[in-house]
Amino acid sequence: MSDHATDPATETFVAHRNLLFTVAYEMLGSAADAEDVLQETWLRWAKVDLVEVRDQRAYLVRITTRQALNRLRTMSRRKEAYVGPWLPEPMLTAPDVAQDVELAESVSMAMMLVLETLSPTERAVFVLREAFDVGYDEIAAAVDKSPAAVRQIAHRARRHVDARRPRQAVSPGETRAALESFQRVLETGDLQGLLDVLAPEVVLVSDGGGIKQAALRPITGADKVARFMVGGLGKNKRPISVAPTVVNGSPALLVHLDGEIDGVMALRVEDARITGLYYVRNPEKLSRVESETTLTLR
Numbered sequence: 001m002s003d004h005a006t007d008p009a010t011e012t013f014v015a016h017r018n019l020l021f022t023v024a025y026e027m028l029g030s031a032a033d034a035e036d037v038l039q040e041t042w043l044r045w046a047k048v049d050l051v052e053v054r055d056q057r058a059y060l061v062r063i064t065t066r067q068a069l070n071r072l073r074t075m076s077r078r079k080e081a082y083v084g085p086w087l088p089e090p091m092l093t094a095p096d097v098a099q100d101v102e103l104a105e106s107v108s109m110a111m112m113l114v115l116e117t118l119s120p121t122e123r124a125v126f127v128l129r130e131a132f133d134v135g136y137d138e139i140a141a142a143v144d145k146s147p148a149a150v151r152q153i154a155h156r157a158r159r160h161v162d163a164r165r166p167r168q169a170v171s172p173g174e175t176r177a178a179l180e181s182f183q184r185v186l187e188t189g190d191l192q193g194l195l196d197v198l199a200p201e202v203v204l205v206s207d208g209g210g211i212k213q214a215a216l217r218p219i220t221g222a223d224k225v226a227r228f229m230v231g232g233l234g235k236n237k238r239p240i241s242v243a244p245t246v247v248n249g250s251p252a253l254l255v256h257l258d259g260e261i262d263g264v265m266a267l268r269v270e271d272a273r274i275t276g277l278y279y280v281r282n283p284e285k286l287s288r289v290e291s292e293t294t295l296t297l298r
Contacts, residue, residue, distance in 0.1 A: 005084045012056050013045055019057075019132070020064045022107070027068040028075065029088035031288050040067045058138045072120045083210030085218060087278055088112040088221050090247045090264040091284040092292050101113050101239040106131040107248045109266040109278040113205075114164045118157055125150055126157040148204050173176035175269045176251045179244060182267065182274060183253060186242050189233045191226055198222040204229070209282030212263075225277065248288075254293065 006014075013020075018039060024034035053059045078084050102228040106127075115123050124143050128134040136154070140147045178197060185194040204225045208214030210232060219225050229249045233240070238257045243263075245254045264286065268276030280286065 008050055009046055009048070012050075013060065016057055016060050020060055023061060023064050023127060023132065024240045025070045025091070026107060026112070026131060027065070027116070027123055028072055029116065030075070030285075031089050031091055033071050033075065037064060037067045037071055048096045058134075058141075061128070061132075061134065061138065061207070062142040063292070065128065066144075069120050069124055069143070076120075083208070084214055084216045085205045085207055086116075087205060087207035087280050087282075087285075088248070090252070090266065090280050090289055092277060092289055093249050108250050108268070109248055110276055111161075111165060112248070112269040113278075114161055117164065118160060121145070122153055122157040122160070125153045126161060129154045130158065130161075146225055164282075170269050172251060174272055175267065176244075177273060178274055179253065179267055181253045183244065186229075186233065186240070186253070186255075189230055191230050194226040194230065195222055197274055199270065202273075202275055202277065204277040204279070205281050206279040209284060211283055212281035213239050214279070214281055228262050245293075250297075254289070261286055263292070264289060 008203070017038065020038055023032055024037040025031055028034055028037070041060065044063050045060060048059070052058070090109070091107070093107070107267075115126065118126060125139055128139045128142065129136075134142075136147045136150050139145075139154075140150045143150065145153070181197045181273055184190075185197065199218070200222050202222050202225050204215065204219040206214035215228065219228055236257070239259075240262075241256045241259075243254045243256070245252050247264055247266050250266060252267065255262045255265060263279050263281040266278040266280075267274050268278075
């Protein structure tokens with residue numbers, strides 16, 4: 001720690017930085033864009049007269065939300081030109097996050113994809129209200145709506161999400177068991193073993209971003225998913241290794257080819273079987289995972 005005193009604005013920003021990053025990430029699904037939003041938030045916060053701010057946390061959340069909304073509208077245009085399915089940028093998370101069921105669900109790949117189906121304002125309201133329990137008045141100030149309008153938006157967004165979220169919460173232990181079975185299958189190429197762990201209605205979504213090979217649309221059904229994956233493993237001639245990790249609050253797999261990160265595989269598990277597979281191969285979305293993994297191994 002430095003001996004020099006830190007100014008109040010910096011102290012407050014640093015104290016709330018993790019909260020602000022998580023708000024931005026849940027709104028955007030991109031850690032890189034969330035970091036940009038935090039930079040923009042800081043530039044605006046540094047110019048604020050703190051004497052005039054009654055609730056500094058609420059004020060920072062308001063700035064972050066507004067900047068994230070601006071970024072979200074820009075990102076929607078980028079996604080329209082995106083090659084193949086778009087998946088959120090995976091984030092390595094500490095194992096204790098997975099123990100917090102509500103937090104783990106709010107940042108899970110499955111939930112982040114559900115949030116993608118909301119409008120920007122609905123997403124902001126839902127994230128602030130459901131994930132962070134922000135009051136309606138504070139949300140109204142952040143999204144420039146009346147508290148009454150925010151209540152209606154929150155109700156509509158909650159109903160929309162509830163209709164699409166996993167049917168029941170699954171413990172980290174159940175997810176981990178399914179993950180271990182899936183890992184063995186990837187290492188052995190056992191088709192029947194894969195069919196045993198997949199739910200009949202399983203969906204595979206792979207994101208190569210037009211840079212890495214990936215299915216251009218989601219693949220549905222255990223038989224189609226199993227044959228696609230086993231076929232891909234059969235064509236691969238490079239040494240493959242699979243290691244368990246925790247991504248977006250849930251157990252996941254880090255896949256290496258020839259010692260280099262090929263992708264991150266996140267799972268959605270219901271009734272002890274895999275109902276969703278989310279494979280991020282786009283290198284532009286793996287740089288953060290790669291750098292954090294490298295730091296961990298040092």
